[in-house]
Amino acid sequence: MKCKSVEELQQFVDEAKIYAKFGKVADYIPALGKANPNDLSVAIYYPDGTVVYAGDSKRKVTLQSISKIISLALVLMERGEKDVFEKVGMEPTGDPFNSIAKLEETAPVKPLNPMINAGALVVTHLIRGNSPEERIHKLLAFVKSLTGNPNITYSEEVAKSEFNTAYLNRSLCYFLKQHGIIAENVEEVLDVYTKQCAIEMTCLDLARIGLVFAMDGVDPLTSKRIMPLRIARICKTFMVTCGMYNASGEFAIKVGIPAKSGVSGGIxxxxxxxxxxxxxxPALDEKGNSITGIKLLELLSEKYSLSMF
Known part of the structure; x- marks a missing residue:
């Protein structure tokens, strides 16, 4: 079964929107605090090129932590599994995504997985390039290939807002540098990372990326392989085990698909x-996930039997 009409999808959006009153926008990042918590848009991209969407499909929103799965795929292609997983682990965590606690408890020091901030900062550090500009350009080129959209860029306003308030991420970087996991200027890591998180796109672009992962790394619209099969599967596994922060287990039971969220409210x-x-x-629950987005996925999963389990 699949959703066949805008009207059908809009009914699910209207039902999920009611839950916005139980969430709040990510106002700890000033630029994200401007979002309307009642906004909700969704797009579904099928292998035959059919797209069904509801809500404001032209609204651009930043990726935030969704970018972690994209940078991971890029770095795995550039450096290989051995180099990447020597510096970052593969295990889920019950701690918040920005926690420093597990770093202090693990010996030798190593972020538990690439989806928490500490692990994502290590992955961004591993993007090859001679300057922050070259590295973010390389990541943007990869995003453009995933979306088929040559106009993708990042929001300078959001990147600057995040860079200027990245006190905890700076702490994580310095801790990792102290233990030899990061070996470059912390400000340069954060320059790339905050621009990475500020990459912006519509929900249609996001659904197109989801389609490439769903098809094991191949863009069915062009028949082009964007990433190797194994890397696509590694990324989807992380999406299942760690993609929804420390609510990933509950999400796996209630929805049951590989997914990655961000504090902009994207999924x-x-x-x-x-x-x-x-x-x-944009309305988030206490774990940092879109409260309306999760409700919408629960409704879709129940209606169309989406769970892979």
């Missing part, structure tokens, strides 16, 4: 072999 979903989903709903 990237990949239904294996079937389609990609892109959602933006």
């Amino acid at each position: 990237l979903g990949a239904v294996p072999g079937r389609f990609g989903i892109g959602i933006f709903g």
